[in-house]
Amino acid sequence: MSSAMASYSERIDELMAEGDLVGAWRLLEAHGASRPGDPGIVAAAGRLLRLRGRHAEARALLDRTLQGALDDTRVVTELAYVARDLGEREVADGWFERAYRKGTEGEQWVLDWIDLLCGLCRFDVAQRVAATYCERMPGSASGWFSLGLAYQLGKRHDLALDAYARAMRLDHALPMLRNNMAAAYIATENYHEVQSLLGDVLRDDPGNALAWTNLATMLLKRGDPTAAQVAAERACSLAPNYPVALQCCANVFSELQQWDMALHFAQRAVELEPANMSYVWSLAMLQLLRGDYAAGWLNHEARWDGSPELNGSWPNLPMPRWTGQSLSGKSVAVWSEQGNGDVLQFARFLPLVARNVRQAGGKLIFICYASLLTLMQRSLGDEVEAVIPSEQPLPETAIDYHLPLGSLPFAFGVTPDQLPAATSYLKTDHAKVGAWRSRHESDTGRLKVGLVWSGGRTHQRNPLRSVDPRVLASALGAVRGVDFVSLQIGAGSETKAMREAGMSVSDPTGELRSFDDTAALLHSLDLVITVCTSVAHLAGALGVRAWVLLDVRPHWTWMIERNDSPWYPSIRLYRQQVYGQWEPVLTQVARDLAALVVTATHQLTQKASA
Incomplete structure (x- = not known):
């Protein structure tokens, strides 16, 4: 690229960064036609189209240019942003990684990639990329903040606090920094530091809804739900459509046994962010607690991504989940999940399910925790085809479908007055x-x-x-x-x-x-x-x-x-x-x-x- 063209490209970037899209457009109109295939100019044009919401045109333009300028970082990263804006996060990740392989660890866009990686729950990768960025750019407060966030989301709170401290020394006014530090201190139960940090935030910004939410969370964890109610209600009054504050209110009112209020806030959080499985899971717990099994069992299915104890524990099984397919000549494996108490509770459904499977011409196998194996084998007897320990590898060729034990009542629409084997269903030696x-x-x-x-x-x-x-x-x-x-x-x-x-x-x-x-x-x-x-x-x-x-x-x-x-x-x-x-x-x-x-x-x- 000539020095003049480079200057135009840089000026266009500056104008867009300043929010002057019209000025950037005028400059592109005046000088872009003279170098239509220049990667820098095309990347700028693609960015302008993206910022105007014309993603399909931006992608087409960038794709055409990439064919003639293989792996130009500017074009590749702009394709990543297009995919990110369209919600194609995995595609965006692929483009960012492709650009990263060019050795541009210190570029500003790397921070956006780190944010994307965290959104994909790829915390290990985010931490490695962020650590490298901080090595290359040790004076970047935003870099240290991104590293802290990656550690925090990965539950490595002590390392997160170290990174946040570096960011604080560089720029104590960085948005979200003190709130994130407070959340990390809450996780490590260092409540004195939480109180100090949030006190500073609220003195500077009394209308900070997130700070009030963190304060409510801290007070609740310290065993003071009535004080937490004050802070949580303040957060919700400031930000009535902020799901984090709403969920905090649901937690506070649950501890105060104000169940109608808790349900109201939990439902509102899910309405605003229905894809957040932690909110759906919390709502399920309240619905089941109140005996609303029709809605509760449905939302109970969110446990694999929403429950703190189960998040990320869905097993990698080679066979599909049973969702009502014909079982004639087939076998289905029901597997133990959650804790021992959950298995003991839901085991009552196994004889009923096994009979239904047999009537459909199939077989049921129960995969059981080793500590419960002998008890379950005796109690289930001939009701199921076999009871095998969960530590034993599954015979892949002998099992056609699988189903989590905790999903049985949802699959069969069980209500409190329809609980099978409610008296005594386990047999002792x-x-x-x-x-x-x-x-x-x-x-x-x-x-x-x-x-x-x-x-x-x-x-x-x-x-x-x-x-x-x-x-x-x-x-x-x-x-x-x-x-x-x-x-x-x-x-x-x-x-x-x-x-x-x-x-x-x-x-x-x-x-x-x-x-x-x-x-x-x-x-x-x-x-x-x-x-x-x-x-x-x-x-x-x-x-x-x-x-x-x-x-x-x-x-x-x-x-x-x-x-x-x-x-x-x-x-x-x-x-x-x-x-x-x-x-x-x-x-x-x-x-x-x-x-x-x-x-x-x-x-x-x-x-x-x-």
């Missing part, structure tokens, strides 16, 4: 149950009560759904006529602390090797008292009497405003009435347990005198 009972015989006349005070320690909600074991021991330990049995795996030190608090509690968990062992132990007890965890589902599936302690925002299974469960008739529910307050719940449990001891003692006395 009678010999194991007898062995446990023989160990209890020396203490006849005393109730044997199993205890679980914590769910999975890594679950994001476990701090709220768990009960301090010392508080539990203090509340229940004084009830006479009870021998408590710990069912809490790996909690020897906590069980010891409960004994020191005065509770008589044994700990046989070292003998439990599988859920089959746990099931037998549960069947030998008079009662199980547990928080929301897999043991609650196991007790319910066995028909064992259980009292389940629920925090203010329970798992959808337990629904709202009732003390029984349509899923498990043997279960009684004890609900928190106020966020974080277990004492009133445990006081009621202790009172009811004492009454149960009296009833059991009276029944034994009557039996002895008969």
Whole structure:
């Protein structure tokens, strides 16, 4: 390109960057015709067409030029922008990568590619590209911000904060920087830094809806939902069509048990951003919690992209998903998903589905977690063709379709009053149950009560759904006529602390090797008292009497405003009435347990005198 033509090209770029599209057009009209095939001029013309919304013309022009100027970076990147604007993100990624191979790691467009990569959830690639950009352009605050964002979206929050700190030193006024840093500090539970950052943002810009949203999120995580409500409502008043703020409001009102308000905000978030599966998933949880199974099961299908625990975990199976195809002469594999409690809950649907598959001339195979394998094999018996462990490779040639276990009620349109096998659908090993009972015989006349005070320690909600074991021991330990049995795996030190608090509690968990062992132990007890965890589902599936302690925002299974469960008739529910307050719940449990001891003692006395 001649120096004059290069000057024209640069001037056109400057005018478009300044928003003077008319000036850029006039310059192109005056000088573009003299060099119609020049890649720089054509790239500028393509950009002008794109900015005017004439993407098809821009693409045609750029494609023609690319044939005569192979891999000119300006033309290639402009094709990437055309594809990006048209929503063809994978195509745009391909063009950006093609330009990147030319060794232009420090060009400004690389930042747009990083943003695109993050949108495609290709965080590892985004991080590598951004790190290289920062090496080439260490003085670019935007580069360090992009690196921080790529790390943050990839859940590498400490590295994100390091990159953001570099950006802050270069340009503390960079848009979104302090808000993003606050979100990263929330993820690392450094709430002091969050408070400081958001305080600065809101002093400078009291109308910053995102800052108010982050503040509400921080207050909620610190266990102050009433204060979070103030911040969340301020965010929504400033930005009534901002889905992030709306979803935050839904979370806050859920913790406050204002279910109508929570549903309103969740629905509004989905209306504004229906492709965001995390919003759809949150809406599904509220719909199922409220018993709206028709809508809830449909939105429950968003779990693979919307649930924080499941995001990205869809298995790479070689066979298609069953969506109603003929099963004559075919086999379908139903596979376990989510946690052990979910498998225990949804296993009730397998006999019904297996019968339907057989009637259609097909076979059903259940793929089961190894820890549940023995229990499921005995319980399902001949209902299914086979029960195989999920760790075992699938026989590809023998399976025609697959279906996730949690999708069975959606596939069959189940409502709360149509739950199959709602009493007892799992079968224990009678010999194991007898062995446990023989160990209890020396203490006849005393109730044997199993205890679980914590769910999975890594679950994001476990701090709220768990009960301090010392508080539990203090509340229940004084009830006479009870021998408590710990069912809490790996909690020897906590069980010891409960004994020191005065509770008589044994700990046989070292003998439990599988859920089959746990099931037998549960069947030998008079009662199980547990928080929301897999043991609650196991007790319910066995028909064992259980009292389940629920925090203010329970798992959808337990629904709202009732003390029984349509899923498990043997279960009684004890609900928190106020966020974080277990004492009133445990006081009621202790009172009811004492009454149960009296009833059991009276029944034994009557039996002895008969």
